[in-house]
Amino acid sequence: MLGAIADDFTGATDLATMLRRSGHRVAVVNGAVDPSNLDPGELDAVVVALKSRTAPVDVAVDQTRDAVELLRGLGASRFYVKYCSTFDSTPQGNIGPMLDAAREAVGATRSVVVPSLPANGRTVYLGHLFVGSELLEHSPMRHHPLTPMTASRVADLLAPQTPEPVTEVRLDRVRQGVPQLRSALEETPGTYVVVDAIDDDDLATIGLATADDVLVSGGSGLALGISGPGGSRASWSAPPAKRRVVLCGSVSARSLEQIAHAARSQPVFTIDVPAAARDTGAAVDQVVAWVRDQAEDSAPVVCAARRREEVVASAGAGFDPGQVVESVLSTTARRLVEEGTSGALVVAGGETSGAVVGALGASTLLIGPEIAPGVCWSLVEVSGETVALALKSGNFGNEDLFTAAWDALR
Ligand SMILES: Nc1ncnc2c1ncn2[C@@H]1O[C@H](COP(=O)(O)OP(=O)(O)O)[C@@H](O)[C@H]1O
Numbered sequence: 001m002l003g004a005i006a007d008d009f010t011g012a013t014d015l016a017t018m019l020r021r022s023g024h025r026v027a028v029v030n031g032a033v034d035p036s037n038l039d040p041g042e043l044d045a046v047v048v049a050l051k052s053r054t055a056p057v058d059v060a061v062d063q064t065r066d067a068v069e070l071l072r073g074l075g076a077s078r079f080y081v082k083y084c085s086t087f088d089s090t091p092q093g094n095i096g097p098m099l100d101a102a103r104e105a106v107g108a109t110r111s112v113v114v115p116s117l118p119a120n121g122r123t124v125y126l127g128h129l130f131v132g133s134e135l136l137e138h139s140p141m142r143h144h145p146l147t148p149m150t151a152s153r154v155a156d157l158l159a160p161q162t163p164e165p166v167t168e169v170r171l172d173r174v175r176q177g178v179p180q181l182r183s184a185l186e187e188t189p190g191t192y193v194v195v196d197a198i199d200d201d202d203l204a205t206i207g208l209a210t211a212d213d214v215l216v217s218g219g220s221g222l223a224l225g226i227s228g229p230g231g232s233r234a235s236w237s238a239p240p241a242k243r244r245v246v247l248c249g250s251v252s253a254r255s256l257e258q259i260a261h262a263a264r265s266q267p268v269f270t271i272d273v274p275a276a277a278r279d280t281g282a283a284v285d286q287v288v289a290w291v292r293d294q295a296e297d298s299a300p301v302v303c304a305a306r307r308r309e310e311v312v313a314s315a316g317a318g319f320d321p322g323q324v325v326e327s328v329l330s331t332t333a334r335r336l337v338e339e340g341t342s343g344a345l346v347v348a349g350g351e352t353s354g355a356v357v358g359a360l361g362a363s364t365l366l367i368g369p370e371i372a373p374g375v376c377w378s379l380v381e382v383s384g385e386t387v388a389l390a391l392k393s394g395n396f397g398n399e400d401l402f403t404a405a406w407d408a409l410r
């Protein structure tokens with residue numbers, strides 16, 4: 001079994017989507033909950049979802065070690081550390097510390113570092129990470145509130161995060177083929193080796209060349225190069241139709257476009273963040289009541305900003321706006337599910353998704369149909385009821401995702 005550790009929940013379902021494509025029967029487990037209902041005999045891969053991307057370094061390291069133990073207990077013999085395809089991290093971490101912790105725990109001497117996800121425009125060439133046609137440092141990730149990415153060479157981003165040497169293998173060696181790449185990796189000194197990849201064939205070559213490595217790391221793209229046995233997939237059946245709701249805590253450029261698109265046909269509610277900070281319970285009551293008032297066949301959207309200017313800055317606010325929004329959206333999710341109002345949620349944003357899955361107390365996500373590259377439906381059990389969840393990474397999906405996602409739920 002392949003055991004994977006993802007540093008956020010949307011990243012976990014992103015990876016699961018790619019593992020499913022490459023022939024694995026895969027489940028995502030919430031690293032914070034005991035996965036007692038999991039039958040590893042029916043799975044080729046398990047992804048542990050953590051909320052460690054922006055956690056304190058020691059917390060991320062402890063969570064990583066615990067995840068390795070959990071995966072070992074489930075029978076994992078190979079491991080995959082999944083981080084963001086835009087390498088979201090700071091000079092302190094947490095990609096380096098998580099890699100160091102995983103490498104020591106699994107006894108690996110080396111790991112490739114492969115953030116590329118060509119399906120969503122993330123490529124690495126000459127060691128530099130591109131988002132579409134722009135270097136990472138010129139992309140909107142430059143302005144990310146928690147992990148502003150102001151450099152583009154992956155080795156330069158990783159080096160301050162680890163005492164281990166970081167080296168590079170260039171595209172020409174990848175394009176020479178699997179045996180040559182394997183030799184290049186063996187000859188290249190360095191514990192972490194950043195490998196260029198600009199299309200899915202490159203990822204396939206890297207996957208084959210590292211097939212015997214006990215540890216690999218990357219965005220989700222590398223999973224396309226790791227072949228699973230390709231047996232029949234875990235059974236999927238959509239839960240009974242109940243009201244559909246979108247909870248968007250992401251303020252990424254693509255999520256804001258998706259809200260604007262949905263607003264043309266669906267009701268949209270914008271949370272008043274300062275008011276919610278004063279009385280979170282009242283804000284949740286207001287959102288839940290608003291959702292109940294919408295037409296049964298609608299797919300209402302709840303968000304906390306429709307434009308970038310509406311994002312409340314932490315500095316000087318006197319409260320943590322991110323925490324307030326996560327709290328309102330996750331408590332709303334639990335209320336809507338518990339009272340039977342909603343059985344299908346699209347949740348946008350990595351931190352937001354971690355908060356929602358945490359509030360639902362879900363332990364295992366059974367992976368279902370794909371909605372867009374890196375976005376899929378999943379099923380969770382909440383108090384004996386089956387709920388459909390789609391966890392969407394901030395910058396993933398077409399503009400119409402909040403209205404089109406439901407088509408894949410049948
Ligand atoms: N209006 C707002 N003001 C301040 N923070 C907000 C607002 N709306 C959402 N947030 C916060 O922004 C963060 C977005 O992060 P996340 O959910 O990971 O999305 P993404 O995947 O796009 O990065 C969350 O912590 C969320 O609570």
Ligand SMILES: O=C(O)[C@@H](O)C(=O)COP(=O)(O)O
Nearest residue numbers: 010011014084085350393394
């Ligand atoms: O690898 C990716 O790009 C995604 O799986 C991911 O981790 C994105 O993070 P969020 O935008 O914070 O959801």
